[in-house]
Amino acid sequence: MTVLATPPATSPAPEQPPAGRRYRSRAGRTMQGGRLAYAFLIVAVLVSAFPFYWTIVAASRSNADLAKVPPTLLPGPNLMRNFEAVMEEADIGKALLNSLVVSGSVTLGTVLCCTLAGFAFAKLRFRGRGALLAVTVGTMMIPPQLGVIPLFMLIAELQWVNQLQAVILPGLVSAFGVFFMRQYLVQSLPDELIEAARVDGASTARIFWSIVVPIARPGMAVLGLLTFMAAWNDFFWPIIALSSSEPTVQVALRQLGGGYVNDQSVIMAGTLLGTLPVLLVFGLLGRQIVGGIMQGAVKG
Numbered sequence: 041m042t043v044l045a046t047p048p049a050t051s052p053a054p055e056q057p058p059a060g061r062r063y064r065s066r067a068g069r070t071m072q073g074g075r076l077a078y079a080f081l082i083v084a085v086l087v088s089a090f091p092f093y094w095t096i097v098a099a100s101r102s103n104a105d106l107a108k109v110p111p112t113l114l115p116g117p118n119l120m121r122n123f124e125a126v127m128e129e130a131d132i133g134k135a136l137l138n139s140l141v142v143s144g145s146v147t148l149g150t151v152l153c154c155t156l157a158g159f160a161f162a163k164l165r166f167r168g169r170g171a172l173l174a175v176t177v178g179t180m181m182i183p184p185q186l187g188v189i190p191l192f193m194l195i196a197e198l199q200w201v202n203q204l205q206a207v208i209l210p211g212l213v214s215a216f217g218v219f220f221m222r223q224y225l226v227q228s229l230p231d232e233l234i235e236a237a238r239v240d241g242a243s244t245a246r247i248f249w250s251i252v253v254p255i256a257r258p259g260m261a262v263l264g265l266l267t268f269m270a271a272w273n274d275f276f277w278p279i280i281a282l283s284s285s286e287p288t289v290q291v292a293l294r295q296l297g298g299g300y301v302n303d304q305s306v307i308m309a310g311t312l313l314g315t316l317p318v319l320l321v322f323g324l325l326g327r328q329i330v331g332g333i334m335q336g337a338v339k340g
Contacts, residue, residue, distance in 0.1 A: 096312065097112070098308035099308040099309040100117065101118060122309035125306045129296050130296055131292065136289055141208075143271040147268045149213065150263070151267065154214065157218040159229075161173050161218070161222040163231065163234055164244075200281075202283045204282075207288070221263065228256065229251075265321060274290065275291065279294070289313075290314070
């Protein structure tokens, strides 16, 4: 009697999702969305980029063209003419230089001081660390307008009115920057690395420059961009501490388009000139910023 061996039962192959809609839920694997997701992202990019495109269009047109209904959506031939009008109505060259000095100095000081303080709060042990951190974070709840009068009295006593240091020194450190770098270093800097450096005889300063700074570079880039944009766009304090002879970009833009009817094309041309340095900084730090966001979003 012969017995026919039956082949082992095989489980049916899992159904493959259609191309372009592959979703993987495990960490570390890529996810691909469908056409709807890509369409949504394209629309979001277009909506986000339209204000900058409209600035270019308005800066290259005349005031009469901007008043037409419906408005034109194509760039015109008046861009260089409007740039010349900006140079005539305001000392925009000096304003750009002043803003670059102020924003660069504030950014460098904030990144350095906040990284030092963040490292101390994150990894060093000293008496009163928790209380000092609470006080630092608590200062973020105080409106900055409350400190304008005593701050102006201080710079007047130091005879710094209408000088750039009156705008630079008050912004060299921020409570947000200290808290941001502290949280970044708590997650990104292992304690074992610091202990190994201590065993090798490294001092705290050597640990900071050789270990902390390379690890904190993405977070420093993010903080640097945020600080640069805030200092570049600041209007309230520079218009109080500085005069029209030493303006920053935002103060100089206030002088544009004057007259019985505001010349919107000249104002938009000045705005375009004031926006280009921020775009340049973002282009230089973009890779570090994306790396910092991704590193902060993944928990190891």
